[in-house]
Amino acid sequence: MLLILLGELHMKLNWMRRQQLVGYMFIAPNMIGVSCFIIIPALFSIILAFTNWEFPRLSADFVGMTNFSRLFQDEVFYQSLKNTLIFLGSVPISVGLGFLVAIVLNKSVYLKNMLRTMFFLPYITTGIAIAFVWMLIFQPVDGPVNTLLKSMGIVHPPGWLSSTSSAIFVFDIIWIWFLLGYNVIIYLAALQEVPSELLEASKIDGARRMHTIRYIIWPLVSPSTLFLLMTGFITSIKQMGIFQAITDGGPGDSTTVLSLFIYKTAFRYYDMGYASAISVILLLIIIVITAIQWFAQKKWVHYS
Amino acid sequence: MRKLILTVIMFLFALLMIYPFLWMISTSFKQPFEVFQYPFQWISDHPTLKYHENVWTGPASFVTYYLNSLKVSIISTVGAVFFAAVAAYGFSRIEFKGRETLFLIYLVAMMVPxxxxxxxxxxxxxAMGIYNTHMALILPGVFTVLGVFMLRQFFIAVPKDISESAMLDGAGHMSIFLRIMLPMAKPSLATFAIIDFSWHWNDFENALIFLLDERLYTVSLGLQNFVLENSVDYNGMMAAATAGMIPMIIVFLFGQKFIVEGLASSAVKG
Structure with missing residues (x-):
């Protein structure tokens, strides 16, 4: 009797061990790739941040915190930090706008699907190609935007991309436009989970409608709001392509954001150690944003 | 009545959203002097195909860029879907020691810029000798973190009873994965494939850093090259931009339903 029990136990253990092995085998191919091309390089970059390696020199020395102290005295670093923050400002604006559009599209329009498609088009089709279209739309002398402003009686419209004071805001406008479709889609999906009596109630009269949207629907979709804000911040902080393509950080350094600053330091000046130090700061910022999300989720977000 | 007014307002707003696309297409058929002409005309008085022809047959032909982009994007996407599906199955259907820890590593890897x-x-x-080759884009491209995350969400939603009864009949995980999971998860695989393809097609940063030879350029990089060399040829730029966007517009029109549902479900349920 005992023998049979032991035998069964043995088989069960064997089965579990095999199950373990099969599990690892399923994960392994992707895990190895992700380790080789993401995790190990990221760790390696953290080490590089403490060296003075310059491409294509074959040797490097550990220099301790030198790169970081240099960073904190580097005006371009502060400028790029400031530009990054201004650029990130587009995220809450786009999320807020996305909520309003979704509320209206959800129940109060005809041709809902067609309108949704139009709002969503930029998010999927936008690569570097559209960057050049925006460049011409904001052309300072007689581009469509300034022609419109002049026809409205504004004699000296902004120089947009050609002026150090306005160039970064063009990127905010592009980015609000780019993210909007995604925000609308996510809010529309979230609104489907809101009980329909609440949405019906919001149709009755003006004052109550506003009240319902502000005090009932907005808190109910707050998990989506948090999700959109945080993923929005993270995708935006990583964005480098449109800056490189449209202005390459100029005029001056007025559109140099952190990600572009890293790229230029590494692949224009080949100052690899220093570039790695900046990228470590970028990673820290992303970790802080994620941590805030983690804690805010508990405090602010309303789970029904 | 209120609904009608809101529809009109939203329609105008939506027109503003697609305005850059319309402006791009309109300009690509115009003559140089018409680009910033006032008052503005959507349809040129002297429409020309010259700039579109030039994009495809000119000295910097987009044909090469297109073939390069297609090669890189298709191979990367096929590989990414396969490797992500295998891993997602492991994370969602097999219980083994350290699974949660490994998955946590994936979540951390997702943050890495x-x-x-x-x-x-x-x-x-x-060191590997693949700098300045397409392999430099394809090899890292087939290993995706976000794909594992998305497909895991989808796989969790697939009912377990069928695979459990198959397991009682003696089927192993490999055959359940191939014969039951993959066929059932077809819509989610399609969703991820479409989104992943658009990432690869639109990828500019990796091409910028890892490709040097103009022969190897992808569409994004070729487009930038075109703009740098023809910075005053606005019509040519817009024709080139249109060319760069065509595949994404096609993918968008045919795959919109998949994309919208895929993105929405991975965000709302996640």
Whole structure:
């Protein structure tokens, strides 16, 4: 009797061990790739941040915190930090706008699907190609935007991309436009989970409608709001392509954001150690944003 | 009545959203002097196909860029879907020690910005001898973190009873994965494939850093090259931009339903 029990136990253990092995085998191919091309390089970059390696020199020395102290005295670093923050400002604006559009599209329009498609088009089709279209739309002398402003009686419209004071805001406008479709889609999906009596109630009269949207629907979709804000911040902080393509950080350094600053330091000046130090700061910022999300989720977000 | 007014307002807003696309297409058929003409005309008085022809047959032909982009994007996407599906099955259907810890590593890897891994990848690709080849885009491209995350969400939603009864009949995980999971998860695989393809097609940063030879350029990089060389040829730029966008517009029109549902479900349920 005992023998049979032991035998069964043995088989069960064997089965579990095999199950373990099969599990690892399923994960392994992707895990190895992700380790080789993401995790190990990221760790390696953290080490590089403490060296003075310059491409294509074959040797490097550990220099301790030198790169970081240099960073904190580097005006371009502060400028790029400031530009990054201004650029990130587009995220809450786009999320807020996305909520309003979704509320209206959800129940109060005809041709809902067609309108949704139009709002969503930029998010999927936008690569570097559209960057050049925006460049011409904001052309300072007689581009469509300034022609419109002049026809409205504004004699000296902004120089947009050609002026150090306005160039970064063009990127905010592009980015609000780019993210909007995604925000609308996510809010529309979230609104489907809101009980329909609440949405019906919001149709009755003006004052109550506003009240319902502000005090009932907005808190109910707050998990989506948090999700959109945080993923929005993270995708935006990583964005480098449109800056490189449209202005390459100029005029001056007025559109140099952190990600572009890293790229230029590494692949224009080949100052690899220093570039790695900046990228470590970028990673820290992303970790802080994620941590805030983690804690805010508990405090602010309303789970029904 | 209120609904009608809101529809009109939203329609105008939506027109503003697609305005850059319309402006791009309109300009690509115009003559140079018409680009910023006032008052504005959507349809040129002297429409020309010259700029579109030039994009495809001119000295910097887009044909090469297109073939390169298609090659890189298709191979990367097929590989990414396969490797992500296998891993997602492991994470969602097999219980093994350390699964949660490993998955946590994936979540952390998702935060890692491209910029922090550029330099080590540059060193690695040089050492492997694949710097300045398409492999430098394809090889890292087939290993996706976000794909594992998305497909895991989808796989969890697939009912377990069928695979459990198959397991009682003696089927192993490999055959359940191939014969039951993959066929059932077809819509989610399609969703991820479409989204992943658009990432690869639109990828500019990796091509910028890892490709040098103009022969190897992808569409994004070729487009930038075109703009740098023809910075005053606005019509040519817009024709080239249109060419760069065509595949994404096609993907968008045919795959919109998949994309919208895929993105929405991975965000709302996640």
């Amino acid at each position: 491209n910029q922090i891994i550029f330099v080590p990848k540059f060193i690695l690709f040089n």
